[in-house]
Every structure is written in C-alpha cells, then in structure tokens.
C-alpha cells in the first residue's frame with residue numbers, strides 16, 4: 001500500500017507539472033556534490049550570469065542576443081527553503097570578499113528566462129519563456145540511495161569491512177574500540193547507542209578531511225543532517241553480528257536495527273520520492289583536485305561514488321530502487337570544480353581525468369539513457385595567470401590572494417597580499433594521474449612547500465562593472481550543456 005500511495009502521489013504531481021509545462025516549459029535542474037565541492041558558489045555564479053549576463057561566448061542564446069531578460073521568481077514549493085542567492089552574492093562581492101556559507105540542506109530557486117526562439121522559417125523568431133527551477137542538495141544524501149538495497153545486517157557488515165582498509169582503519173580506531181566493548185545481544189541502552197553514534201559520526205567526518213578526501217561515507221545525514229540536526233533518528237551505528245547470529249527482542253541490536261529502518265523509511269525514501277524523482281537534469285560537482293591531492297585511495301573512492309551516482313540515474317525497472325523514485329533525467333553533467341587552481345594548460349587534462357573516471361563508472365553502473373558530459377570549471381575564478389622567471393626559465397604561474405590565516409612553509413598569509421604559485425602540471429595521461437594521484441604546486445619564490453591546500457580569497461572585481469561580473473572558467477559551456485537546447 002505504501003508504494004501504491006507513493007505512485008498515486010507521483011502521478012498526480014507529474015500531471016500537475018505537465019499541465020504547467022504545456023503553457024510554459026519548465027526544467028527542474030538538480031545541483032549536487034559532496035560538501036565543499038562548490039555547490040553554493042556554482043549556483044550563485046550561474047544565477048548571476050543568467051540574470052545579469054557576463055562574458056559568456058559559449059552560451060549561445062546569450063551570445064546571439066536572444067535572451068530578452070531573466071529574473072528571479074517565487075519558487076513553486078512552499079515547503080522547501082529558498083536558495084539565498086542575494087546573501088551569497090553579497091558575501092562574494094562585498095568589501096571583505098568572503099566565500100559564502102556552503103550548502104547544508106536542500107534549497108530551491110526559480111529563474112524565469114524570456115528568450116527568442118528561432119522559428120521554423122529562416123529569420124523568424126518567436127517570444128518564449130523558460131522556467132528554470134534549480135534544486136541544490138547535499139551529494140551525501142544522494143549516496144544514501146545505496147542504503148535502500150541493504151538491511152541493517154548487510155549495511156553493518158559492509159560498513160565494518162570497509163572501515164578496515166588502510167586509510168580508514170586509523171580514522172575508525174576509536175569507534176571500533178568502543179564497538180568491541182559492546183554486546184549486541186545485551187539489553188538496549190540509550191547511552192551506548194549515543195556514544196556509538198557519536199564515535200561513528202566522528203569517523204565519517206574524519207574521512208572528509210582534506211588530507212583523506214574520501215567520498216563514500218553513508219549515511220549521508222550523519223555528515224549533512226539538514227533539519228535532522230541532533231535528532232534521535234540519527235542515533236544509531238553499525239554493530240557486529242551477535243554471536244548467536246540472532247539477537248533477542250529488546251536488545252541493543254534490535255534497537256539499532258529499528259532506527260536504521262526508520263532512517264530508510266522516514267529520511268531516505270521521502271527525499272528520493274519528493275525531490276530527487278522530479279529532476280529533469282542534474283549537475284554533479286566534483287572536487288577532483290582534492291581527491292587527486294589525497295592520493296589513489298581517495299581517487300578510487302571517488303570512482304565508487306560516481307558509480308553510485310550513475311546508478312541512481314539509471315533508467316529501467318530491474319533494480320531494488322523502485323523506478324518511481326528514479327528521475328527522468330535526460331542530461332547529466334559532471335563538473336570538476338576550482339579549475340582556477342591550475343594553469344589553463346591543465347584544464348583539458350583535468351577534464352580528461354574526470355572523463356576517464358566517469359566512463360569507467362558508466363561501465364560499472366551499466367548506465368544507459370541520459371546524455372552525459374564532463375567539464376572542468378571555476379564558477380568564480382579567484383586567480384589570474386602570469387609568468388615568473390626561475391633561473392633562465394619563464395614558467396607559468398597563477399596569482400591570487402591566500403585567505404587570512406592560510407599558511408605555507410612557516411609563512412602565514414595576511415589575507416591581503418598576492419602570491420604567485422607554480423600550480424604544478426597534471427600528467428598528460430589521465431591513467432597516470434589516476435594511478436599516482438596528486439600534483440604538486442609550489443611557491444614561485446622558490447622555497448617550495450606544500451601549497452596544495454591553499455585557499456584563495458574571491459577575486460577583486462572591476463569596480464566599474466555594475467552589476468558586478470564574476471570572472472569564471474567555462475561556466476558558459478556549462479550553461480550551454482544544461483539549458484542551451486531549451487533556448488534554441
């Protein structure tokens with residue numbers, strides 16, 4: 001009955017969506033990626049470019065002068081928070097140039113674009129309107145889809161096994177030590193459950209540290225609780241199988257199992273039913289540089305995450321994911337963010353690396369259906385390029401202002417001074433990059449030092465431009481792939 005009820009709800013909603021679409025075509029675009037992948041910055045820059053324009057030669061409708069205007073409009077879903085684009089823009093372009101607060105929950109924004117479509121007769125044009133509903137949500141929630149196919153016993157087994165890998169074991173040590181002291185058949189115990197959940201969460205969190213950069217760490221709400229922050233729905237953790245193979249009613253195992261089931265039913269399923277299943281297009285932002293920096297294990301884990309993402313969008317009925325929860329996505333874009341950390345000679349290489357990862361994931365997920373593309377971009381370009389002399393050589397460098405408090409080689413940056421960095425080359429052959437992981441940047445002053453984790457401040461804008469235009473890398477190509485066809 002549960003499914004029947006879901007089905008009725010979804011059919012009614014699709015009918016309503018279709019009725020609205022007959023008058024005004026609507027695209028529902030999902031923006032996702034793990035925390036710090038760059039969702040907030042990307043969506044802010046994308047909306048700014050749509051509404052106020054900019055240097056966008058590859059975004060054809062705009063370059064051809066066919067966009068008559070674009071504006072924000074009240075969103076259709078009253079129960080979903082609004083994406084606060086004004087506050088984010090203020091942070092980026094205000095006098096102290098800060099990166100905005102990152103995505104912590106689902107939010108939504110509607111942009112209405114009036115444009116001239118090319119008619120059937122050559123030279124004829126007709127006025128049309130595209131309604132773009134953009135939904136921003138944590139990628140951690142998307143990876144929870146895997147949990148729908150695993151019961152508590154399977155999930156516990158897998159989570160325990162994966163925590164034994166060489167990178168994960170040291171991070172999981174405290175949690176595993178506490179787990180070893182628990183008897184799953186003993187009577188249920190709230191204190192034990194809370195301590196286990198807290199230590200388990202700390203382990204998942206440690207996996208997201210820059211130096212480790214793992215991608216697959218479900219349950220997603222443990223890292224990105226959204227409105228469930230501090231809720232008892234998140235007070236569970238995997239357990240070792242009871243010695244007798246079964247645990248009695250009223251045991252710690254039974255309690256954890258019940259909470260895991262509640263998480264699947266009341267948290268994971270509703271997200272897929274109410275939000276994910278309605279998407280028409282999706283962009284998945286990936287901090288591929290962070291994974292490459294952290295090494296081969298992080299890269300392998302990223303590939304697993306991409307496989308899971310593709311599986312979520314796979315068409316067809318033959319899987320445990322009810323096709324009800326599967327969106328009819330016809331375009332899927334994977335974007336490597338923060339490409340401004342590289343010299344432009346490496347942008348194509350970053351793209352090639354992500355392409356290789358995605359195509360391997362496509363094979364594993366037996367993905368078929370939507371058009372998939374890959375891009376390396378910087379939604380907001382924080383660096384510029386220059387060249388610096390080292391001995392007799394002229395070397396390409398990137399120049400930017402490190403954030404206040406960033407350090408390298410014993411030097412602390414004050415948040416005002418520009419530095420030049422040799423960004424380091426990505427290997428020409430994507431396979432080499434994937435196997436070895438990593439590139440090495442160094443300070444152009446020549447002392448070396450590890451600059452891989454330097455965060456630059458947002459760029460100073462040209463004061464004369466009103467409204468301010470954010471510099472970017474390949475945001476126009478991204479727009480063209482995501483909505484260009486709808487504006488043709």
Ligand code: GDP
Nearest residue numbers: 035036037038039040041099102103378379380
């Ligand atoms: P979210 O957690 O996915 O919403 O990620 P954010 O959009 O908040 O981005 C996380 C951080 O990545 C920001 O605070 C910036 O430091 C950095 N970042 C994001 N996009 C860019 C970009 O285009 N260029 C540079 N240099 N840094 C970026």
